[in-house]
Amino acid sequence: MNGNQPRPADGSQGSRPAGRERGPESGPCPITPVIDLVFGRWTTPVLWVLNHHGRMRFTQLQKLLPDCTPKVLTQRLRQLEADGLVTRTYHAEVPPRVEYESTPLAHTLIPVFNALAEWSEAHLEEVLAAREAYQGS
Amino acid sequence: MNGNQPRPADGSQGSRPAGRERGPESGPCPITPVIDLVFGRWTTPVLWVLNHHGRMRFTQLQKLLPDCTPKVLTQRLRQLEADGLVTRTYHAEVPPRVEYESTPLAHTLIPVFNALAEWSEAHLEEVLAAREAYQGS
DNA sequence: CCGTATCCCTTAGGATACTG
DNA sequence: CAGTATCCTAAGGGATACGG
Numbered sequence: 001m002n003g004n005q006p007r008p009a010d011g012s013q014g015s016r017p018a019g020r021e022r023g024p025e026s027g028p029c030p031i032t033p034v035i036d037l038v039f040g041r042w043t044t045p046v047l048w049v050l051n052h053h054g055r056m057r058f059t060q061l062q063k064l065l066p067d068c069t070p071k072v073l074t075q076r077l078r079q080l081e082a083d084g085l086v087t088r089t090y091h092a093e094v095p096p097r098v099e100y101e102s103t104p105l106a107h108t109l110i111p112v113f114n115a116l117a118e119w120s121e122a123h124l125e126e127v128l129a130a131r132e133a134y135q136g137s
Numbered sequence: 138m139n140g141n142q143p144r145p146a147d148g149s150q151g152s153r154p155a156g157r158e159r160g161p162e163s164g165p166c167p168i169t170p171v172i173d174l175v176f177g178r179w180t181t182p183v184l185w186v187l188n189h190h191g192r193m194r195f196t197q198l199q200k201l202l203p204d205c206t207p208k209v210l211t212q213r214l215r216q217l218e219a220d221g222l223v224t225r226t227y228h229a230e231v232p233p234r235v236e237y238e239s240t241p242l243a244h245t246l247i248p249v250f251n252a253l254a255e256w257s258e259a260h261l262e263e264v265l266a267a268r269e270a271y272q273g274s
Numbered sequence: 275c276c277g278t279a280t281c282c283c284t285t286a287g288g289a290t291a292c293t294g
Numbered sequence: 295c296a297g298t299a300t301c302c303t304a305a306g307g308g309a310t311a312c313g314g
Contacts, residue, residue: 028189028201029182031253033261039176041307045166052165058276064165072307074277084267095275096314105267108260115252116168123245124170130221130242178287195296209287211297232295233294 037083038109042068042076050086050102051110058098080106174220175246179205179213187223187239188247195235217243 038044042065049064050056056064061073068076077100080086085106091097175181179202186201187193193201198210205213214237217223222243228234 029185031181031185031250031257034253034257035176035181037261037264039172044168044172048166048168067308069308069310070277071279071309075307082268082271083264084271085264090276096277098276105260105263109256112252112256113168115249116171119246119249120168120171123242124174126242127174127220127222131219133221134219199296204288206288206290207297208289208299212287227296233297235296 040076040079042072043080044113046073046076046080047085047102047106047109048113050100051106051113055099055101058100061100085109177213177216179209180217181250183210183213183217184222184239184243184246185250187237188243188250192236192238195237198237222246 038047045065045068046061049061053060053064058070058073058077061077062068062070065073077086077088081088085103087101087103089099089101091099175184182202182205183198186198190197190201195207195210195214198214199205199207202210214223214225218225222240224238224240226236226238228236
């Protein structure tokens, strides 16, 4: 009962970032699943943009993420849709129009992202310095 | 002037998780670098354990992270060391003893991890449900 | 306009076996 | 004990070109 009909039969495109692929045990670390979920190469950028600009069309996203190829962009959007973080609305017009929007669930991630951004602001430089220092060891 | 002498000349082992490899542009998303930094497959588990148990030896880490092979564990520890998040102390005894400990810088990540853990607790199930629902579309 | 279809390459990281 | 040395593969994702 959703308004988005034209979804392909999943050719060879989709796929989850995996990379980490929830093993049975990651030890006592409870945040691995979140990382699996949200931290693929383009997942956060896409979410970030959608959270900040609201409803957007595919092409607009492309313009804001110039280094993300359409294929990858589609992959991420599909995954985010599947995970309930983005809605896709297809308007059967000429020319076709598709709009993406982050869901309320995605909005609950905003504080988390902010925490990450703040940490980055505060401490990333320190890391880079350490990295430099490590070279000359 | 640090107490850890025996560091190999970096054979073929080291390497950064990359995977995402800071492109020049990730769009206006400011948290990509942090993700590069901390969110490799085993990076967070290792940090988590060290943050919660304090100083530990290699073997202890292995026991707490049974699915992490020694090779990968070493890789992650080396990276964390390079990034200033972990210190490695070598004791030239018989048998040799090496201790790892998370740095103050690493401790600043704790609130961030907690934010992630809380989000997971609150919303992960919702994501999994959405994923289920998406299957039957 | 909104994607797909291919091809290909890099690389994290698992398996396994072996040393100072 | 604390790692190394190899070998290998699974797959994310970039490049490019085409389709409804």
